[in-house]
Amino acid sequence: MELNSNEPSGPLEERWTKHRDHGKLVNPSNRRNYTVIVVGSGLAGGAGAASLGEMGYNVKCFAFQDSPRRAHSIAAQGGINAAKNYPNDGDSVWRLFYDTLKGGDFRGRESNTWRLAEISNGIIDQCVAQGVPFAREYGGLLANRSFGGAQVSRTFYARGQTGQQLLIGAYQALERQIGAGTVEMHTRSEMLELIIVDGVARGIVTRNLVSGEIEAHVADCVVLATGGYGNVFYLSTNAKGSNCTAAWRAHRQGAAFANPCFTQIHPTCIPQAGEHQSKLTLMSESLRNDGRIWVPKKKEDVTKKPSEIPEEDRYYYLEERYPAFGNLVPRDVASRNAKYVCDDGLGVGPEVAGQRRGVYLDFADAIERLGQKEVEDRYGNLFEMYERITGENPYEVPMRIYPASHYTMGGLWVDYNLMTTIPGLFAAGEANFSDHGANRLGASALMQGLSDGYFVLPFTVGNYLGTVRELPKVELDHPEVKGAMERVTTRIDKLLNAPKPSKTADEFHRELGALIWDKCGMSRNEAGLKEALEKIPEIRERFWEQIKVPGTGEMFNQTLERAGRVADFMELAELLCIDALNREESCGAHFREEHRSEDGKEAKRDDENFQYVAAWEFSGDVSKPTLHKEPLVFERLKPSTRSYK
């Protein structure tokens, strides 16, 4: 397997323009002769399908939910970055590029990151034109806020529901195209296999979730915009249905999977309340702008009411350890430190599985400084949400927060055109790996999803189709199509007919999640990863032996859907740990305990040996993937050490 990033050469500033100027185009009247499959209807998939349909391609879009508007992009709260410099605080494309690459700990691809920053401004224009109701100032111009420790205010937002508003914008654009007949929408349809003919991606096999029918769809190329794999940890801030199946099926068919160990753990989530909890809820990290994070200094105080703990017995650990950034240190630093204080027995809140996992996020000072009204204006909806879930009033009692799996920087390896190692197969949004390196900055996920969907795919898909020109027609009775369909039905039969059916998919998922959260979560070490690598195949074996799925495949069967997704997480989890074990350095969200600074708290990156993208190829044996390395070259920016002290 050869990894060619296909980056244009020349000055960074000119690469994207140059690439577009020299790429192939498809004649407008010819576009309808090409069928493009887009799997996923979130920001990347929805925006991509809408834009490609509008250009005249014949688009088929697939979503497992009942409407494209349900995609999990909708849950993003905080905002979207752009280098508009509206507040006149010195921002620029260069600075957004710099922050993103540095924030990613120099494990992202320079050309892609630059392009993301370059496109950011156009995204805001596009969204406003569609009617996205961004927050505005009294003068009527768009409002910005500083987010996640950035030193400029470049984040556009729509109260605490930015993702919702951006997705509805993309959804409406998509529905317009569906109405116009350029996009054929398949809701309640789940992609379960990729069809490859003569080495080129030519279609997908789906299961109609209502009738259970297995369907084949052929096309000239396939785009996967199927999100991340954060649910591999079972508990995460992802939607319950978010899964890795489409990406994983593609991986098994030959698409390299890059940097799976770069998983972001978000510091401000509502802690787990009990053993049967099904998901975790994120609280926008904008809360860290005004909230102060602390735990009791003494172990005996952890069960006391926070109001009974005097100021001198409170440990404001972020403010003490990182005086320059304080509570606004990047996500990975905030998360890890919360874990450390809880591991030290200073955590607060209910005890779940033998440990109190929670720290206080206290607004008492902010309320005193700004007044309750102002705090309400800034965070009212978040406070309400917190109260709805916990039953506690955060105006009176400090919130309790704990990190949770949130976003995955790793994903399918793609080149500059967002094409995977399988020709004709593209990956966009969170499903690919390219722009965020080892750590994603706040308000950058929405930016990347829309950048890929509105601006990159419409060009690169056309460039691909214009290059291959005419592909041989694939009939539905082609042996590769039939083979792919057979793989799907065989697998479903296996799920429905385990030899000793006794356990549910959720039970297995919880077991797997607890293991990798512990061994391959915020903090990782060799012994723990090796232990996980021993246990995962054993859990997987038990899964296929004991999985219990009632009903049949020819009906609406949510238990079957879930079982199939958990089966794929069982395999991805192993690759996650293999990658984490291979990467003998600490960078971004990947923290290896063996690789830290003298004082033990800071991550230690190893540029000499690990300045590369780890792209794993499926070898036929899940436990023995083949590693390919894409060296990272930084022409403009010399990798520097992240320090937030």
Added chain:
Amino acid sequence: MTERTMNITLHVWRQDNPGKPGKFERYEATDISEHSSFLEMLDLVNEGLIKDGKDPFSYDHDCREGVCGMCGMVINGIPHGPQAATTTCQLHMRKFKNGDELWLEPWRAAGFPVIKDLVVDRDAFDRIIQAGGYITSRTGSAPDANGIAIDKKTADAAFDAAACIGCGACVAACPNASAMLFVSAKITHLGLLPQGQPERKDRARKMVAQADAEGFGGCTNHRECEAACPKEIKFANIARLNRDFIGAMIKAPDDVPKPQPVR
């Protein structure tokens, strides 16, 4: 945090498909923590059913944060249950007490055929948006975002209407199964903004025609929709919808939009 547990009796609507008659079946949820969410309680009952080799009941859900709009069922006669401004997934068991008996039903409306148990087909909402619930803006051709100033009050009001999650509770709550709250939220969101003006009148006519074609009823001012809406979409939006709709009818009475075929 002290923890209370409770036992709940559930009567769940079971229906294999739209063609077959449905009926309530009784299940017991035992030892449920008050901190558990309503859907986690249902998950637990279903886990038990799966282990017993029985067919678990189906219900839609996804984000479990009250924003995707996927979840929703009628709980003791109220869409999304007893807590105001709260989706089913955000409901927690501390709102219930030991011994409570709950009747769970799907949204009931001609426009939302039952797929299975508590799951309904809401494609009609997507087709209403297809009919006109958008602002036409070609990708890549937008002017600078700060080119038009929009006063904060207007932008905020547009946002309030744009917060609709398309769950369908308004339809389920309405005695006429009217979708007017849903339609009017989109009409208000887009109609308040300067970008939405060129298509404003047409939008109202087309969306209303599609809602009619889907089998949703008319609005006769019961205001049940507003009470059931988990996102507090205001009933007053319907007045704005009526104004846009009537305005369009007066301007071009013969220009009747053709709704898309209903699946």
